Amino acid sequence: MSFKKLWTALKGGANEAAEAIADSQAIRILDQELREAKEELRHCDQNLTSIMAKRKMAQSKVESMSADIDKYTEHALAANEQGNETLAVECAERVSELETTLSTEQGLLDGFKQSEEALKKNIAKAKANVRRMEQQIDQVKATEAVQKAQVAVSTRHMGANSKVKTAVDSLERIKQKQAERAAQLDAAEELAKEESGSSLDEKLKAAGLASGGDVSGKDKLAQLLAKKKS
Secondary structure, three states, rough: OOOOHHHHHHHHHHHHHHHHHHHHHHHHHHHHHHHHHHHHHHHHHHHHHHHHHHHHHHHHHOOOOOOHHHHHHHHHHHHHHOOOOHHHHHHHHHHHHHHHHHHHHHHHHHHHHHHHHHHHHHHHHHHHHHHHHHHHHHHHHHHHHHHHHHHHHHHHHHHHHHHHHHHHHHHHHHHHHHHHHHHHHHHHHHHHHHHHOOOHHHHHHOOOOOOOOOOOOHHHHHHHHHHHHH
């Protein structure tokens, strides 16, 4: 292999190793990002609560001023009907002051309302995104666990098949050795018989030329009749 090809192979192996490390850390990184996102959402909820409290206070103040304006307006009209112009003018001035202050407070109230609505929408979107991320992380974790289990089962199955094949091969070798040993024993026994002459005696008996061999019924009857005559 050339140096260039060797370097390419090593570089590719290093990239694969780096990717494997990054992949192994991916779920941990996602979990950390999810925790940080939830923490930010808690701060957003706190800010929203603060804005809602200020909006309620501003709304209460606006409602109170509006009630005072109505009250002093009625007083001004009543005093004017009674002919008490001085008191009517004083009540009218009070109404004017309250309307000026009310305009400022209404502006603050409108600002709080807008901020509250915008923050609610943004928080709702962020929470939806967090829920989607959480679901995806759970799905990735479940898929990763299933795939790891499948790999483990596949590896064990391959290992088991390899072991079974090895055992079968060993069994066949044992059978072959036993057959060879049995043949060797038979050959040794046959050789021993030939050396002792027992093999020749068995052949003579089988031919009826020696006693102890197998004799047919007719031959035996002939022997008995000959023996009787003698």
